[in-house]
Amino acid sequence: MFLLLLSHSLWIIIISNTILAIWTVFRDRRDIAVTWAWLMVLTFLPIIGFIFYLFVGRKLSKDQIFNIRHEQKAVMDDFKVQQQNLIRSRSLLTKRKNLERDLLLSNLLLETDEAILTQGNQVQLYTDGNEKFDQLIQDINQATTQVHIEYYTFSSDHLGRRVLHALEEAARRGVEVRVLYDLGGSRGTNYRFFQYLERLGGEAQAFISSSKALFSSPRLNYHLHRKLVIIDGNIGYIGGFNIGDQYVGEDPKFGYWRDTHLRVTGSATAMMQIRFMMDWNTTCRRTKKTRIDIDADYMRTQFERLAEYESRSQGVPMQIVSSGPDNENYAIRRGYQGIISQARQYVYIQTPYLIPEDSILESLIVAAKEGVDVRIMIPCMPDHPFVYRATEYFAKYLTDNGVKVYKYNHGFLHAKTMVSGNNIASVGSANLDYRSAKLNFEVNAFTYDHQLAGHLKAIFEADLKQSTLLTTDYFANQSRWLKLKQYFCRLLAPIL
Template sequence: MNTILLVIALVTLINIFLAIITVFREKRDIAATWAWLLVLVLLPGIGFIAYLFVGKKISREKIFDIKTQESIGMSELVLAQKEMLAEDELLSSKQSNENTKEMASLFLESDESILTKGNELKIFTDGKEKFDHLIHDIQQAKHHVHLLYYTFHQDELGNRVLAALEERAAAGVEVLVIYDAMGSRSTKHRFFKNLEKLGGKAEPFFGSHWTIINLRLNYRNHRKIVIIDGKVGYIGGFNIGDEYLGKVKKFGYWRDTHLRIEGNAVLALQSRFLMDWNAAVVKQKFDYKEEYFPLSKNHGKTNMQIVSSGPDSELQQIKKGYLKMISMAKESIYIQSPYFIPDDSVLDAITIAAMSGIDVRIMIPNKPDHPFVYRATTYFAGEMVNAGAKVYIYDNGFLHAKTMVIDGEIASVGTANLDFRSFKLNFEVNAFIYDPVIAQDLKQIYEKDIEKCHLLTKELLDQQSRWMKFKQEFSRLLSPIL
């Protein structure tokens, strides 16, 4: 018995020693360091396997390869806009206020994101409507279709979109597809075989040479963008799959938010796509081509910036945008996110706003698609209720929208959730919109969604079982690595 206890003690000490070496050999923030240490110590062996697949940071070589992809077609515009902003010439007095100028400056400096004027936007909240429009736009393409989705399922909707892409490729239109290797793991590359025979190209992002082993599992391209002829663009939360049409019983109706854009903001999406393409492929990289960036006359009245962030940068550009919006709010903050796991900076900013009397509203789903993630979400939802915010639980299916609206004036729609993963681990892209009309539209959509929610109250929180509270507390400890 003494020998067994001695062996157990020795193995435990060795495991702790190896866990400390493993975690501290790579520079990361303190919260993630302690979360991984907890996993490695409590799950000997299994924890190390998990770390190998989802804990290792991107290699310096791969980060260099991604970051050396210049903002294709944007560099000259960025320099010009910085000069104009410094001289107060970027926005007319009618268009500008201090908040807009500060937001524009933030993204020009942190992400080299150009401010585009006069865009026309259409908001989609229903998958069927969104994909009917997308497929119609693809069918009208004359020069190119560039499409990037985290999830591209091999199902009925996936085949509909693929058929439209194949038809355009057969007509001589350039068709490029990027799909995330993890998000589309149920889709085999042979699904795109006929598209490639017809002249199109499809590439997995951060794929693996082996079917089972992928040591870059934790770093995913979560973006969802489409560019058609450099004139029409799509950005938002919908992926390609039948569940996004509400056809999967587990989720029910799928409530998301997506934008269709006409105007020069599409050029920023084009630049983002080409950079991601160059990061995904070994050969056949793309340089600037004039036909990819056709300048257009104003289609509408919306000013906006397309902002990207990812693990290739320490700046967390989209998170900084969220923080800036929250800090500028004077009257209201409306947030929708399926995963609400804010880091300390975002949690403090929202808490301060709520305690300052600002109308803070947060909407989350009523069901999980990832158990630990959802329990962490409900933990932080409870923290927000205690801080004085209104938290709404969406009951009409699954809420997947990633939106923020402040004071009914400035809005954000995109792919980034309010969680650690979107801030640090995923490649994300958001549209930051400076148009009170669009912001009011999004605010009204939010208020209509409230009709299909129930309010999370302190009384409901008190009624939770001890087991539920334990699951939420434990999931919170893992939140930096979820």
């Protein structure tokens, strides 16, 4: 009798769990791959799967998405209308080589993200964290009007305190200081860390949420993964470095930290500033912080500034491109796909997480089979075990299909770069994975400049000297247990 009762109870649990899993997954619009991945987790891991879903699978609420889109639409519509004719008339790119590729990619990014093509930008490229943060702190120390900072990680460690001290001194001088950080990415950092800064007149807040967000809305997706700094409206930073000791090589687990970041002066900083303002104001809708007034006078000033740079033939043409779960155009992913599909000579990619969506995966393979020199560089060690095993799976799949995949051996590779042809490149926060494509808020700089592309290509080739080419024999000699983990993690790829 007891066994019969137990059997019936188990069947009730299994049937109820299956019905609830189907309802949970299908009540929101998702990719087919994501849907099946969640069905597998929820069906085969009763209770545990639902707890995992609570933290990882829940989508942004419709009111949050509406607020984000409202901020974007209010600011960018006029910019887009103004520039559509300029790009189509080729007036912004007529002096560049490879004009057709430039036009196709720049128009794609304008249409998908309203990303304005800016002119006359001067760019410094950093691959070492100490050099980047020394320069950043120096720029903050020289700020006279405002410092806006937006990072996925703002750690309360030695480097974090160095940056915070510079911000506090700036606030003491009367500089407008605003800090936007991701609560999940900045584990151990909370509002208390910024209390003294706020007493001096600065402001800091966690993106789209209050300090109690992890309790009131437990969600591990939809992070602010952007890394932006704008100083006095004239200096901008964009790339892969976060604020934390590991990013300057002070974490024994990772050793040397290899990343890529840009310091920009020129009209692109206006678009970085607008991106920050929209993110700040979106978050202010749920906090008591002061909104930034983006009024008609401010917009007119930015129009005039962009127009001033349009006639300059010197400098780097650049588009600041954003993507996130608030917009299903997935602009950065489509930008990546545009670069790959239009490549004729080579595509060099650096990414810590290689879990590409099918469209990117096929573009890479098609390019390689057409004779394009496609090379991808990944880290030699994991910072997330499941993600790294999935990365290994896709590295093997791409290797089997003619793509050259390298493992960087000199520390941890965190750069998110793509360079192709004579002049097209991308540097930013977006990895080549599902999370960056659809789940996180990202920002990249897409550039059209022979010198900068050549510099990034040379850096990649220098990194090759400290890397190992992964071959079919390399993967064939891996243990069966490791291969099993890779296959299993590949099944979870859409939700990693």
